[in-house]
Amino acid sequence: MQRRYGGSTLKPAVDARTVTAMVAEEPRTEQSAKRVRAVLAGVVVADTIRPLLVWENPYYPAYYVPREDVRGDVLVPSGRTRASHLGDGQLSTVRAGGREAVDAAVEYPGDALGGHVRLDWPAMDHWFEEDEEVYTHARDPHTRIDVLPSSRHVRIDIDGEPVAESHSPWLLFETGLPVRYYLPKPHVRLDRLTRTDTVTHCPYKGAAEYWSVGEYPDIAWSYRNPLPESERIAGLICFADERVDVHVDGVLQQRPQTPWS
Template sequence: MAESEPGRVDRAARLGTGAESRGRVRVETGGKRVRAVFGGTVVADTTAPLLVWEVPYYPTYYVPRADVRTDLSTPSGRTTRSPSRGEGHVSTLRVGDREAVDAVTEYPDSPLEQLRDHVRLEWSAMDAWFEEDEEVYTHPRSPYVRLDILPSSRRVRVEIDGVTVADTRGPRLLFETGLPTRYYLPKTDVRLDLLEPSDTVTHCPYKGRTEYFSVGEHTDIAWSYRTPLPESTRIAGLVAFADERVDVYVDDVLQERPRTKFA
């Protein structure tokens, strides 16, 4: 679904300082202090992380080996192979009675020289990640993603199966790098009687915790951020719909449904 939005396309036309690329993978040196916590222990703490775009949508952190508690990991004897990163040697992380199987990967002979003395920790296997002193969810923030949330007087009307489920002249428009415009609508202008709360909850590193709603058989077709992150407070409590799956009219003009990975 959109707005958990782990997927986004970076539009950067150039590489940052110290960047290296091979094939579709891009590597840059980051400037934030990054920490990973597992089992109540800080297992990685660095001020020189690498941002590695393993996929084009968002980066992954690689941490200098010297800044990782490698004494807590045990090689599993397994390997993984990437056409761009080479052969990865896999280890299991253990802290007390907790373990994260195959959560540690190193590429000592990678064709990408920058990766050779760095460690990749599986994001979802950690209990928490911090950029400086702020917890970050889902994936690292990309330095090439920008959010603009603007009030608008455009009329926005949303239909599902021919039924109007929202109609407002006071939307907030969210513009996010590489994604279609999202229309966030006041609840007073939404047919809340048609929205069924879902058990689905996701996180966005730019907006925060997302709650979802279904309409009839259309599962998780709307979402809301009750308490978004500070940079996204303008959408607090508003409702957005998956434009890929509904009909949106802006100033009475039917919009083309965007084609994204969330369709």
């Protein structure tokens, strides 16, 4: 999985011994009113107006689709199971349009998740909330994005040398994450930046392109065409606060501890 500094896509690894020791527990769930569709090989394999949001990890939810809202001929039980803190999940392969996604569907017993199917997000070709395509993972209804103009003096240093400085940054506040400082390109030492081939997606911002600085890969990113809720950061550049020194109004900020630290 590619790292993504602008959002919350990573979750802690769980080793086999931990899984074995886990006892099935009731997860946090929430009913959604969105229409959600999953597509594989051009076939709509799931289409529901009553998806269940399930927080399998602390960072973002997953969609569980009622069994009757999954196309009946696409699930082929594999006979295998997947152990997790939710219990022993029964696995199925998803077959559609001449392709198959092996063990890409899981069903857990119990009152909370019984009768629902979770399709592995990356195994599907497309996901839609209503008629808008969504990338990386389901959106968390409790996550908010605020992008505000600021007159704070922000300076970004790498190895003690300034690479960006601005008195007109845009500050992006995202629930559960540290503030991110987005700077106009004229305020960035573009001669220090080398574009990379990395492209990642955020369900709240869109597709990001990346730059490296010296020996530091993918340390800066930008959203050329962000999603509507984040359109104010279009074309601005942000640096990974976890790996650079950020000075705000002359005060060196503590590097945040995040899943990407």
